[in-house]
Amino acid sequence: MEQWRPALLNFLKKYSSDPDGLFRALTEQGIGSIAQYRNGEIICSAGDPADCVWLIVEGGVSVQGDEKDSGHIKDRGAGSLIGEQGVLMARSPTRNFSRGTSGRTATLKAHGFTRLFRIDEVVIEKLSAENQAAWYELLAHVLNEKLAEATHQRGELIEQRDRGGSMLSRFCDKEALGLARAAFEDQPKLISNREVVVWFSDLAGFSGWATGRDSQDVSKMAAELMGLQVRAIRRCGGEIDKLMGDGLMAFWLCDGQSRSGAPLAAYRCAHEVLREFNQMKSELGAPELGLRIGLHKGPAAFGDFGTEERITITLLGETVNLASRFEQLREKDCPGVGPIRISEAVHSCIAADIGKLESAKGVRVKKEIFDVFWSNGDCDGVES
Incomplete structure (x- = not known):
């Protein structure tokens, strides 16, 4: 069996209410293709058209922030789906309001030797209405899980910042504290x-x-x-x-x-x-x-x-x-x-x-x- 097939089925079992049925529907359409990337090679850049998602079969992917963000955001490993946020935003009627673009929201780079299974939107459009709904529901589940993870990480960062501020307040008072914080931020x-x-x-x-x-x-x-x-x-x-x-x-x-x-x-x-x-x-x-x-x-x-x-x-x-x-x-x-x-x-x-x-x-x-x-x-x- 091709390596992407068990990887896809395991992924569907995690997020779909009917993994076997959706697996059959996807594979009947000649679902996608495998692509290989060297370490550090760009998979997509922020702003690129969001016309597919990728399932990581081997290796990992580093998610890099766009100009409004600050560098590295997250690493994703084998079994993870990437690119779903851009696809969902491209389909959203409010996409221009939220980001001003229907393209990718981040730059993706290979982390080590990486093999990705690409699932194109043109393939999804060939599915029945019921299976399309099941697919996009699945993408929403994936995105919600990542948002929950990001919320948790943000809470940890806020807690770290507060601990850092509390520590600084033991060395500085009032206006001096503001100057110390500015110095820590390289202002x-x-x-x-x-x-x-x-x-x-x-x-x-x-x-x-x-x-x-x-x-x-x-x-x-x-x-x-x-x-x-x-x-x-x-x-x-x-x-x-x-x-x-x-x-x-x-x-x-x-x-x-x-x-x-x-x-x-x-x-x-x-x-x-x-x-x-x-x-x-x-x-x-x-x-x-x-x-x-x-x-x-x-x-x-x-x-x-x-x-x-x-x-x-x-x-x-x-x-x-x-x-x-x-x-x-x-x-x-x-x-x-x-x-x-x-x-x-x-x-x-x-x-x-x-x-x-x-x-x-x-x-x-x-x-x-x-x-x-x-x-x-x-x-x-x-x-x-």
Whole structure:
């Protein structure tokens, strides 16, 4: 028996309600012919006339998307029918509405040495009306099965995308997350100039506390004390830029009227963090630790400053450097300075909403000279 005959009968048994009867009807018409293809050889191209279907007798077929799709779609193996979608769409009265063409919807290529049994539409047209209806019902069953498979695959892809987004959100916040996603999709880098409030904080005395302690204990303490800052900053509308050991950098975008409250939100967040920190460090048995927070406002470049091998969404510019300087202030630089230090640029935005702060003019830190305002974290500096 010719190899295509058992392959066709097995196929009909899977999808037809009367496989033997349809098999007889098809074979009586001198149904089709066998064609052989080398690996990578094109069987049909998207847009070609849809005048037949093929049953894969041996080998496999790779389905490639057209210009509106993205490359490889699916591989089909022996026993599968291919080309039915184009045939059904060619017969549909709404075909021009759906694709603008009655031709093939995809390009088909041989995957390895491949033998196909071709079933032409001109042969199907010679069948009785009853057998034609049975044949096209069969094609509809095949297409529905593939659509169900595609729906399942789409669901898996959406789930993978959501898992990827969830993973990214552990590294990026809000607008930075959007830039990271764009980088993953190989979109051009977008660097923009933004007005920002930059936050730097550091766990004072942590290195000394950690000396000689078990690494697991050190890791747990750092995670607790950094975690409370991360949670508070996000609650207050800020975005985490990076964690740096026992230090943290965050920011609030404040360009535009809708973000004009960012400086006050950042300042109030600093007080919230300091209160929680002081409570937590005692509960964790580390009362000797301290926390310094520096806030500065100004322009900065925001975007992906990484390389082809690494994505780095961050802020760059003098505003970032100065915010770090405020956090780094020591008692010898500015006697009496409190744990929350802010620049004149931040203070001018929030002075009407808070109590009077301690201040010092002309403070020098690492060749930088600036005015400093500070709070010890008590309620006198914040009006809710």
